[in-house]
Amino acid sequence: MACSAVRSPVLRNSTIRHYAAAAAAQCSSVTTPELQVLPSNRVTVAALDNTNPVAQVSIIFRASSRNETYDTQGTVHHIRIAAGLSTCRSSYFGITRNIQQLGGNLTATTDRESIAYTLQITRNHLDKALIFLEDVTTQQVFKPWEISDQLPRLRYELSMIPETIRIMELLHKAAYRTGLGYSLYSPKRQLGKINTETLQHFVNTWFTGSRCAVVATGMSLSDATQFASNLKVGSEDNITEIAKYHGGELRKERSSELSTVAVAVEAAGLNKEKDALAYSVLQRAIGSGPRVKWGSSVSPLNKAISSGTNTDQFALSAFNTSYSDSGLFGFVLSSVPNVAGSITKAATEYLRSPKLSDADIVRGKTTLKAEILYTVDNDAMYLENMGQQAIIKGRVYKPSDLVAEVDKLTTAEVKSVAGKLASGKLSMAAIGNLCTVPYVDELK
Template sequence: MSGPHLHRLANGFTIAAEPMAGVETIAVGLHVDCGARHEEARTNGLAHLFEHMVFKGAGGRSAREISEAVENVGGYLNAFTSRDQTAFQARLLAENLDLGIELIADLVRKPHFDEGDLIREKDVVLQELGEARDLPDDIINDHFHSTAWPGQPFGRPVLGDEASIAAISVGDLQGWTRKYYRPENMVLAAAGKIDIDRLIGMAEARFGDMETAPRPVAEPAVYEGGSFVEKRALESAHILFGYEGVGYFDADYYPLMLFSQAAGEGSSSRLFQAVREERGLAYSVGSSVAAWRDTGMLTVYLATARREAQHAADLSRGILQQAAIDLTPTELARAKAQIRATILMALESVQGRADRLGFQTLVHGRPLDPAAIVAKIDACTLDQVRAVGARLFEGRETLATVGPALKAAA
């Protein structure tokens, strides 16, 4: 098995690929450096609506013909939008790689953007928004972001809201394409049964004629924190509290991952054992870490009975704070083993490898060596991990609740 290959076309378009032995399939994805944090307030939700709209017709194919083209050969085509990235993914037999690249290229370069389709797709997105609002464990993430990063593009919801979705026009979609779907802003990532030279030739044919332009820069995210409550007459309480973490390039990135893993992730963590197993205070509890280029967060999610909500939240805070003082070598060793296994297991998946290539190349400019990542994780000391935990609590907490109002941290 050879390692990853990186190639840039003359116009700045990047191809990242990794052949894998013993497989007959490929995963290919176009990763674009644009998402909800690049939008204006007036058109919040534009990145996500764009992702929907390109599937309504592109490259001379209707929505049905796009679906049939990929499913006729047993393949799969999908996309997602986040705060800082949009990606279009195809999973196919290796012999159909050209079709996958053709379809993805048509989606982003030759979308039809019909006015009637836009009206109908806005209704679909509004249904998606309504579904998210009906699910407390979903909408609470939007409440957290808008409270932690208020009045900023980074804090706005990926789906937008009724007013911003209604305001989006075909002209806005076309302007979004021109501004962000530029060669320097894209990475085509592929893994599986791949011929590298053939892949580069396909990319050159589909993307090599794109005109260059400066890479847009998103407005920096400035963390503020605070409290938000959405009162609902629910039997349960849904709580998400957390603190500003670190970005991908921070020296504390891996120590923070280890702190969260040891203190709050998984059924063996302190948080799960104390809150659920020993006291039965919550049916769902756990911490997680998220990172972006310029910021990050560590959060704890709790789903519990209303009567237990304040107690469960206070106990969870205390557990994390105590872990920053006395996390043990055994807990740290277990966290390292868990993260190491997650990284290496993902490498055995064709889709996992392609996603890793695209994401890392978009963020870091190149694929990262998994062995080097594992070495950095193994090198983290107990003092480093405790220190990054303590650093969290020096900043302001963000608390979002769906259900009853709660007291924030003192």
């Protein structure tokens, strides 16, 4: 078994959800998944009975770090680490041993709005393995001695967080402060303080039927529905607080040979689908990194910064993340300290007023459409996309339909959302040697 704080790279680029990937599911040549909401426990079920010999079943709860409080920060990190520990019906050893004997794989993944438990196993062993998936997701007991045994693993994960992940965690904290601002990783001060009662209370409060989805491939809707109907989930309908964007700045100075900076403004959430899609096109039009492995980027953003600062000693990429009711649009850069300040100022100036031709926007649309269709090629990503759509949008999209929506976007509509960046309040995060990095109030 394994667990991860972030999902697959196409859905998450440094823990970021791109709207197109969150909405993409399957191309037109693939059978459309069936979807149903169970009246008994209000669990959403989506299934695709394809010919894949490996079945995949994922139980997703719309509950994560966003639902924590100041005193319970780190709870979801602990819950993710606890995936596979002893339950009401099975021991830690029993779950691990049986999944291994059946040739299966059980993983837990989180983002800021959801946690997913996913089982992958050959179809002939699916019935036997589903018992343990149900145990792990709905029968937790969080024994104190098992939770304390996980502390070394928690410390190891915290020590191994990449700088690109750290900068995004810091940026979200600066932008939202609470809610979406709470990190996917437990603060060090919380290690050893999150107890059984805290974990069980979180599960009982947020792991409810109305916030749950069961998605499957290689499994019929009737079988998935029967499995989902037996899940013991709560009946409460707790409401998540609406995200509030504040803007601001957080800096962490370290002895480092690099400066890493992220700057963003508030963008559209998934509740504004057309704007979120336009921001996705804009990101790819501006430049989201090189398209050739080990190659350099020739995006408008990189060209503008290189010509304006007369240096190429940096790596720079635009990013866009859309959550259910808010989002961030901006850039992340890493450079040598002596030019980090000039690059940050030049990139912020470009962010405020992107200079794009019609051809750039057409290229952005083409890139986005390709990414939507590529999601079908990866089984794990395919299932994950289905789950994200079911839990957030309450439906499953056909890639061909989403591609058609991208085609409908006009150049004027993309430039319209680009124009909103000029008036947005800036959020900024910086890590490393910050000798030349400006403060947020010094950026235009």
